[in-house]
Amino acid sequence: MTASAKPAASSSAPQYKVLGTRPIRHDGTDKVTGRAIYAADLHLPGMAYGRVIRSPHAHARIRSIDFSAALALPGVLAVTSAADMPDLKNKFADLGEGRVNLAHLGANCLAQGKVLYRGHAVAAVAAVSPHVAEEAAKLVRIEYEPLPAVTWVLDAMKPNAPLLHDDVFTESMGQLSDKPSNVSRHIHFEQGDVQRGFAQADVVIEREYRTASVHQGYIEPHACTALWNQDGHVTIWTATQGSFSCRQQVAELLELPVSRVTVVPCEIGGGFGGKIPIYLEPVAVLLSRKCGRPVKLTMTRSDVFEGTGPTPGSFVRVKLGATRDGKLVAGEAWLAYDAGAFPGGMIGPGCMCVFSCYEIPHARVDGYDVCLNKPKTAAYRAPGATQAAFACESVIDELAERLNIDPIEFRLKNAAKEGTRRVDGPVYPRIGLVEVLEAARASEHWNTPLAGPWRGRGVAAGYWFNIGLKSSASASVNADGTVTLVEGSTDIGGTRTSVAMQLAETLGIAAEDVRPQVADTDSVGYTDVTGGSRVTFATGLAAYQVGLDIRRQMAERAALLWECDPALVRFEDGVFRTDGRSITFKELAAKLHATGGPVVGRAAVDPEGPTHGFGAHIVDVEVDPDTGKVTILRYTAVQDAGKAVHPSYVEGQMQGGTVQGIGWALNEEYWFDDRGQMRNASFLDYRMPTALDVPMIETIIVEVPNPDHPYGVRGVGETPIVPPPAALANAIYRATGVRLRELPMSPPRVWAALAAAGKSS
């Protein structure tokens, strides 16, 4: 499948029967035959079709909304706007991943008083068909008073910048600013004595980096159907990364008890963090309440680009100092990330990740969360880390070059390891960065010379925390010896299988003998979002504990059969044994009804994250000096997976994340005109890489077991998007002698840089 090397495991690695194998995914047949039900596939009797009306302005006051002409159109069933939402001023909710200002959350779903970005939802209609809804949407008369807009983070920080909110103040060290500001938060981390540190440095390099907004680019646009039933119960079928989080957000916004809302998660066509926030769901619920029918809302591709979360555009300044022998002694970073239209972007993790790969005794980081007239940012695969790594890993490369040290050697000399204290405080437990860098250094790719003009090889490292959080699971033993597993983690990366495999390993049965199912919010215990690369780790841990619970109950049944003390029943390799007697899991499963009835295992966990994912990438490029186009010749991604439960999926995550990072690095960007309007809101002009733009991404899985998981699992999904921009920038430098410090490194930008350096025609 890939050119993956054998996992570089330690010699004392435990032997597993299921983990590390590559069974066919449980949901595979339905997906390749088109039978899997995605949110847009849902059809209910009497269903109405909604349409959201979106702002044509980047920033404007809403003077009035007149629905009369729309309501007069035959077939129109309901209309709604923010006027139908409860007043949520100054209400907050804890959504597991942090406190959320409900007024902002609501105003992002339906604009309240002002529109803050082009594509901001203002109103919605429901009608008997999508075509009538579309015509009705055109008949809704909305009067706007356009306001000046700002779309670049540094512009939005200026004192005279157009102000988005009069209720957002800058929070810095627990203090609030006197006046409202677009800057909602200032973060400051410090360790050691930065001044003293830089005084020890023989070489100091300071550079500035800029990145554009990019979108997650999931292939499935957002879609949902909501039914407000006559009894007041709300059911929502939707594409979400977190059914419980969706339930809570909708319940909080509409001031309903959570038990009155059921969220049924459908199959999901990609999320990457972008399907954690809610957009359509409360709107569909309001429309359904008004018309008494289930209401379906779907987004077009341009709705997705203009109305849902991209990742922040950013400005990052990094200064690093090192001694002549290649030891980092001091670091300083200043990061400004745009949050989009509402506060609460990705600046926190950006600040925590910027120096996360290195031991830097003296360091200081300042970060700013900045509102501006773009869609509210959403999480995107290691949110905030890629921008920071682009800056830090580029300066690291310059330092290595200046010191005449091999770039991997330089990273190894300074690599974070067990005991390293990160600038934001935590001290790392056992982590695998050194092993990852050693595997990169030993790789066939790194040891194959690259020849030819305009060619260069770049390398970069990357880090993402990965989280733990809450997961529930239960499983029933069937009479045929199979097990039905019910979990609450929506499956965006093959986790049904990676979780089922952990249960299978625990029970000593085949992966195929576990039938995993992702259940709705009424059918499984609370489970946090599928995010933070947590599911294989945390829901996998729940599955392991479910397995232990089943083993304990099954051992009791065996004891009953054998009339012995349950404590004397041992379980090994799928067989229950006591003195001289044994029974396989399957044989015992057939006897459950005769020994007391069904066996159901259950578990609810809330493990401590993070699981610390480190990676390193190597890339070879060729640059066309006439056009500035960068062609990727070869790419290798190396990563510590802890334990690769299903190596194909780990490789798939590494490849997928890498390709998204390549798109971010080379061509993807929100292109705004001077009125703050995005002009490339389509897959034609928002240039994600196609299959023809990337080579096969080679993968090397390293396994340094996570001590906090029974099988050593670490999260793997996010880390691989972090290194590509820096690795590519470093490769382009080696190919051309020119350093690119702004993303995307698109052909016109590379050409302009080469021309400015006198290296192009």
Place this chain on the structure above:
Amino acid sequence: MKEFEYAAAASVDEAVSLLAAHGPRAKILSGGTDILVQLREGLREADLVLDVKRIPELTALEFDSARGLLLGAATPCYRIYEHEQVKRAYPALADAARIIGGWQIQTRASVGGNLCNSSPAADTIPALIAHAAVCHIAGPDGRRSVRAAEFCTAPGKNVLGRGELLVALEFPPPVPRSGARYLRFIPRNEMDIAVAGAGVWVRLDPTGQQIEEARIGLAAVAPTPLEATEVAAWLAGRPATPESFAEAGRMAQAIARPITDMRGTAEYRRHLVAVLTRRALADAVGRARGVG
């Protein structure tokens, strides 16, 4: 998307009378790869969508080395590059037909449709200019012909009047020692719109060392595809050398009038048109010498 009528004409006369009756509210459906998207996205509106693929003349592909090529306006792209003789005789056309969208698009999309959509960035139009194609148009007042180079009048606009229909494109017969090439620049490797494009055709003298005649069409550097007649005239009689190609590139750059948009800046497009013209000339000369 609003409801519209659909009709499939069986003859040119029937199509013309339907078009004349509906005027600009009638839209022609050939491969549909542009019009269906435009209707869905509200960029164009129609009361009547007129399918012309059932008119035999519009899906013809007739090649004769003495008479040239007659290409029906609705003939899909793949039929060009799968036709050995046509591919050899009109290589720039084949280059363009092979890079419009992906394979699935190429089985539907037509050169005539690409021309009638009249985008300044259309890939086939520089190739039509390079190959000196002529457009045969039918209308309420009978038939007329227009050079492909003069077909487009503004972005999305062309010479077709009320009731008029592009029936076919006619290409002159291939001549010895000639070669052609269409090159475009896109940031990705496929599935993209030209940031700039250049289609060139050259005829060499019997020694193969000198250009006797040339034609050049440029894409995405003006409101319409451009015919670079000055550059072509300058090339006639010049040696077929890299220096000549580079100078022709610089001349093409001088006549380009590009804009800045999400697909590229004016400065970059002006630069690219020189690079593409130079490279396309080198390739076309190579093909004329039988080595391309």
